Amino acid sequence: MPDSDGGMRRCQGITGSGKRCERLIGPSQTHCYSHDETRAKERRENASKAAKARYATPCAEIVAVREQLSTLAEDVRQGKVTTAKGAVVAQILGVLLKTFEQARKQAEFDEIRVEMGELREMFERQREARNNYG
Numbered sequence: 001m002p003d004s005d006g007g008m009r010r011c012q013g014i015t016g017s018g019k020r021c022e023r024l025i026g027p028s029q030t031h032c033y034s035h036d037e038t039r040a041k042e043r044r045e046n047a048s049k050a051a052k053a054r055y056a057t058p059c060a061e062i063v064a065v066r067e068q069l070s071t072l073a074e075d076v077r078q079g080k081v082t083t084a085k086g087a088v089v090a091q092i093l094g095v096l097l098k099t100f101e102q103a104r105k106q107a108e109f110d111e112i113r114v115e116m117g118e119l120r121e122m123f124e125r126q127r128e129a130r131n132n133y134g
Contacts, residue, residue: 011035014124016117037125040118047114062100065093 011021013035023032033039069090076086 013121016120018124034117035121037121043114043118047111062097065097069093
């Protein structure tokens with residue numbers, strides 16, 4: 001079904017806000033990547049890979065921070081670093097560790113958001129089917 005913008009077709013999907021999707025699609029398509037039911041598994045896998053990639057980088061950094069804390073503790077114990085400086089550095093490294101936790105939580109949230117969007121789309125399709133046939 002051509003639209004009024006020069007024959008370009010728009011996705012037939014419904015967004016999470018209940019409005020029709022505005023994305024342009026090819027002539028043989030009815031839905032964009034985000035709303036194509038046949039690509040739901042692919043979207044889930046891509047979201048999972050993205051989340052895992054976000055977790056991978058901080059992991060090496062967490063190990064490095066642990067090593068720094070261990071070295072710092074030993075340096076303070078041996079008197080190479082004052083307790084005041086050691087405390088400040090340990091506090092800064094602790095804040096850095098908290099940022100890794102926040103990044104992990106954000107990645108989990110992003111993955112859940114994708115899954116919720118897919119569930120909304122599935123629910124809308126089921127509701128439309130009931131309305132059209134029931």
